[in-house]
Amino acid sequence: MTFENCGEGGLIVIRINLGAHGLGGVRFAVSPLDPAKDLLFALGRTPNALSAQWRARTTKALSQERLGLLAVVAGGGPHGYAPDFLRPEPQGFQTSLDAALHQVATTPPERIRYELTGAISGHSWDPGSAHRPPRQLLQALEHGEDHFAQRLADELTQFWRAALAPSWPGIRAHLEADVTARASEIAHHGLADTLNHLAPNLEWRDAGLTVHLPPGSPHRLNLDADGAILVPSVFTDRAVFCAAEPPGAPAPRTPLIVYPAAPADCLPPSGEHQLIGATRLKMLTELSQPRSTSEIAQRLYLSPATVSYHLQILHRAGLVTRTRRSRHVLYQRLGTSPERGRDPA
Incomplete structure (x- = not known):
């Protein structure tokens, strides 16, 4: 699950112990569905971090296409709850939109139940239980997990076409250029140095990755993993951890970390348009x-x-x-x- 913060308290520290074996499983990936998740989460949690144009386009798409369930589920909730199945694990460096949407639509029911238990019980949605989960979420779940997953996949499809499709070639070029730049950094400076420069709150130390998030949440996690997936994003300014897999989680996933893609003017110059x-x-x-x-x-x-x-x-x-x-x-x-x-x- 994706956790963010609000309020006072200690730092959220998420530690991924990789070791030599797990370090060999660290890889980068780019998926057309990831920017949709990032954009919706940013709109729900930190709308002022988005440009006025992106706020207007996202809001218009959600309103005109009547994507209320998607807005509720992907927007982060009062305490930053956003289910991970909306960001399926990429099977390779590049995943097609259709393949990613199919993964969302066919999410195993037990995985959906596991990820939404916190939202329904209040453990993750609102630790203080001061707010009930949105009625729209509860009503959608009444039809079963399979229907719930298919409906969200359908709404993601509509949102992607309305909000992201016109800009996807440029976004994709930016993300691919970022990964290319990281590969060059690894060749010149090593993987550890590159990981330590991906985001201000991401640290490689003692054979593991640590994600530091601001204070305000009791969530802490320390897990062993055989690898990690690093995904660049144009809609975040810090590292965000996804796919928290404590013991007993159904259909366990590889830990996934979203990091801010370097600004276009910081990428290696091409002499022409960044796509060309x-x-x-x-x-x-x-x-x-x-x-x-x-x-x-x-x-x-x-x-x-x-x-x-x-x-x-x-x-x-x-x-x-x-x-x-x-x-x-x-x-x-x-x-x-x-x-x-x-x-x-």
Whole structure:
């Protein structure tokens, strides 16, 4: 579960003991669904941290699409409760939107019951039990956990299309650039130094990661793990811990830490727009006519793997088309040919 703070008290200290084995399981990931969760949580907990444009767009999407349940569940609640199943564990570095939404919709019932028990009993939603859980949450749960998960997946789909889809290519480019920059930092300075610079409240020490959150909550956690997933975000300014797995948790997950992506002006300069860059601009120039990955690699003196990586980004951004001819996949700049069909594979 994602916990935030309000009020006085001691620091929330969440410790992930990794050791040498667990350190080998630390990885980065980017998912199109994560910014939606971060945006909704920020709107519910720290709306002033969002720009006026993002506040207006998020509020408009929730209102026009009538996404009341999503706003209640993902907004953090009075004491920062936000269930983790809305941020499914990414299976690889990049997860498609459809795959992530399917994970949400098919969340095991026992996992939903486990994550929402605090909300219903007041243990996590409001430790003082001064507030009842929102009626909309209780009414949705009356139809069962499967229906609850499917409804939230549907509302997430509507929210993503209304609020995030127009900006996703730029956000994705920013997040991918951040991970690329972190990889460079690891190569030059080592993993420990890189981890210590991800967020001001995230610390690598004594073979483990510690997330320090502001005072106000009794929650503390110390767990052993075989790895951790690090996810950059453009909607947070500090590290947020997700997937707290104390003993006995059903369908246990890998610990996941959301950290603030570096500002765009702090990322390595590309000389062009952050999505395009000098290398991709050269590729677009070459793609005035259909060419294969190997052809582009030969013409630009790059490795096929490098070319394939950049082509995938350009294709996902909608800047190039992809067609299959015989045994070859050919790429072409959008708008240079009437042949615009995408490879169905």
